[in-house]
Amino acid sequence: MNSSGKQVKSKQRVADHGEVFTAKREVNAMLDMVKEETERIESTFLEPACGDGNFLIEILARKLKVVAGRYADNQLDYELHATIAISSIYGVDILEDNVRECRHRLNSFFLEQYKKLFPNTCKEECKKSVEYLLGKNIIWGDALDYKLVEDKNVFITFCEWTAVDEMMIKRKDFTMQSLLTNDVFAEIADSYDIDDFLPPDKEYPAIHFLRLYELGE
Numbered sequence: 642m643n644s645s646g647k648q649v650k651s652k653q654r655v656a657d658h659g660e661v662f663t664a665k666r667e668v669n670a671m672l673d674m675v676k677e678e679t680e681r682i683e684s685t686f687l688e689p690a691c692g693d694g695n696f697l698i699e700i701l702a703r704k705l706k707v708v709a710g711r712y713a714d715n716q717l718d719y720e721l722h723a724t725i726a727i728s729s730i731y732g733v734d735i736l737e738d739n740v741r742e743c744r745h746r747l748n749s750f751f752l753e754q755y756k757k758l759f760p761n762t763c764k765e766e767c768k769k770s771v772e773y774l775l776g777k778n779i780i781w782g783d784a785l786d787y788k789l790v791e792d793k794n795v796f797i798t799f800c801e802w803t804a805v806d807e808m809m810i811k812r813k814d815f816t817m818q819s820l821l822t823n824d825v826f827a828e829i830a831d832s833y834d835i836d837d838f839l840p841p842d843k844e845y846p847a848i849h850f851l852r853l854y855e856l857g858e
């Protein structure tokens with residue numbers, strides 16, 4: 642099902658892009674196969690054909706439940722860990738409307754949870770940083786040639802967000818091509834930090850998590 646409750650938007654989209662949405666029950670049954678990971682705040686998930694986010698929204702819901710369980714009594718800690726949870730969720734889709742809808746769904750879900758816990762004290766900077774993260778992590782791209790749809794000269798770039806020094810986050814950029822075509826990385830990626838083996842294409846100074854949106858681009 643997509644966010645409007647349909648499994649198919651049009652026959653043309655099925656024919657052109659194989660677009661058939663997965664129902665919530667199946668999504669959860671599959672996620673239960675890696676249940677521990679879905680409940681680990683910082684575990685990384687990438688959906689390379691994410692549609693409007695049926696898998697990603699359930700992963701976010703599971704992670705935010707854990708964040709709320711641990712940090713609901715301290716707003717700053719909740720904000721930091723919710724940001725970490727969101728920053729480790731990635732998606733790619735070839736259709737622009739799916740990408741927009743996916744970002745919107747994840748953002749709305751976060752806002753709903755955040756406002757429920759802190760109805761009078763939600764911070765604009767936190768909302769802006771989460772929106773910024775989703776803009777970077779949910780990518781309008783072609784997962785088969787690793788390039789952006791809007792500019793076929795540009796490779797898809799994933800930003801790795803690492804929490805350092807309590808409230809700070811460090812961004813390192815890796816192209817999808819370098820991640821997937823690196824033989825050494827492919828063999829050991831499961832067990833180690835990416836940049837022990839693969840230098841980032843670009844890195845940024847650490848920044849407070851509530852100011853992430855200031856990184857721009």
Ligand SMILES: C[S@@+](CC[C@H](N)C(=O)[O-])C[C@H]1O[C@@H](n2cnc3c(N)ncnc32)[C@H](O)[C@@H]1O
Pocket residue numbers: 642658659660661662663688689690691692693694695696733734735736739782783784785786
């Ligand atoms: C079967 S649907 C699955 C959508 C979503 N993962 C779900 O389970 O509800 C496949 C998705 O892949 C996207 N897609 C097709 N070819 C793609 C490509 N080369 N790169 C990225 N996304 C692609 C389609 O737009 C569609 O949203």
